[in-house]
Amino acid sequence: MRSKLFLPGTRPELFLKGAASAADALSFDLEDSVAPERKAEARAHVAAALRDPALRAAGKLAIVRVNALGTPHFAEDVAALAGTGLDAINLPMVESAAMVRDAIAIIARAEAAAGAAPCGILANIETPRGLRLAAEIACADPRVTGLQIGYGDLFEPFGIARDDEVALHQVRLQVRLAAAEARIPAFDGALAAIASPERCRAEAEASRRLGFAGKSCIHPSQIAIVNAAFQPGEAEIARAARVVAAAEEAEAKGIGAYTVDGQMVDAPFAASARAVLALARRLGLGAAA
Numbered sequence: 001m002r003s004k005l006f007l008p009g010t011r012p013e014l015f016l017k018g019a020a021s022a023a024d025a026l027s028f029d030l031e032d033s034v035a036p037e038r039k040a041e042a043r044a045h046v047a048a049a050l051r052d053p054a055l056r057a058a059g060k061l062a063i064v065r066v067n068a069l070g071t072p073h074f075a076e077d078v079a080a081l082a083g084t085g086l087d088a089i090n091l092p093m094v095e096s097a098a099m100v101r102d103a104i105a106i107i108a109r110a111e112a113a114a115g116a117a118p119c120g121i122l123a124n125i126e127t128p129r130g131l132r133l134a135a136e137i138a139c140a141d142p143r144v145t146g147l148q149i150g151y152g153d154l155f156e157p158f159g160i161a162r163d164d165e166v167a168l169h170q171v172r173l174q175v176r177l178a179a180a181e182a183r184i185p186a187f188d189g190a191l192a193a194i195a196s197p198e199r200c201r202a203e204a205e206a207s208r209r210l211g212f213a214g215k216s217c218i219h220p221s222q223i224a225i226v227n228a229a230f231q232p233g234e235a236e237i238a239r240a241a242r243v244v245a246a247a248e249e250a251e252a253k254g255i256g257a258y259t260v261d262g263q264m265v266d267a268p269f270a271a272s273a274r275a276v277l278a279l280a281r282r283l284g285l286g287a288a289a
């Protein structure tokens, strides 16, 4: 999931545009982009879209960001989604492992009532406490399939500049390592500055350098930029192929450390090269495909 396009639940006219886009995933929103008095309307639009064969024929991952646990909307959101075949529920404002487990208990009851299979859980890290406890959140339950940064909630109320590179780097690394501890992917947060494609590219590239798997998009203009940043380029794929070939040869000879292109390679480097080739294969890129 390189790109994940947000679609406000009250704007159904955008849903098929999202489905026709190059985004890997559609992220229907019931939370901040929906006014409190329109939650029921948004819920109905999103549930209908998830059941719409024309929309699902696009083959995109379907994610829904529900309202936070503890709001009057959470249980109704979850009940409306059970049985729609969505891939993941995106939980906003997650602050602890207990909160993840409490949310999952409610989701599981709704799924059981609908006879539905369990979906994944994408947990947002977007509060100071959530950031401090990010690893516990990531490891809270095997249903947690990813962590996602929410810069708006994490920075805006505290006067932290959204373009402060140090702040961005610190948050990203902390979230990435928390996700790594749970062996799940991390996703970079959305950039509200839709008129700044260069900033979007710089953010996407910086987070990929930290091993992030993708980034949220809020506008179609961000999708191609994000997709390009989160896929390996030709040189990266070619080098990964050389490393894997050398690793296979070395492993057959019982050698653990060797050199490729003047650099020492051992097990973690070989694993990383195999991951690059696997990603390239999944995306149908280059010779790896």
Ligand SMILES: CC(C)(COP(=O)(O)OP(=O)(O)OC[C@H]1O[C@@H](n2cnc3c(N)ncnc32)[C@H](O)[C@@H]1OP(=O)(O)O)[C@@H](O)C(=O)NCCC(=O)NCCSC(=O)C[C@H](O)C(=O)O
Residues within 6 Å of the ligand: 005, 006, 007, 008, 014, 015, 017, 018, 029, 032, 033, 092, 126, 149, 150, 151, 152, 153, 154, 189, 190, 194, 218, 219, 220
């Ligand atoms: C930001 C927007 C309100 C801008 O909308 P608009 O002014 O309509 O954009 P454009 O006129 O430039 O649109 C050009 C065409 O693209 C279509 N479009 C626009 N946005 C989308 C979209 N999200 N998906 C699909 N298609 C889209 C327009 O319809 C135009 O089409 P056409 O007329 O045929 O050319 C709007 O983009 C928007 O609402 N974006 C999503 C906002 C959202 O969901 N926000 C919440 C998530 S972000 C967040 O909360 C992060 C986190 O939690 C945190 O704390 O940081």
Ligand SMILES: [Mg+2]
Residues within 6 Å of the ligand: 032, 092, 126, 150, 151, 152, 153
């Ligand atoms: Mg948020």
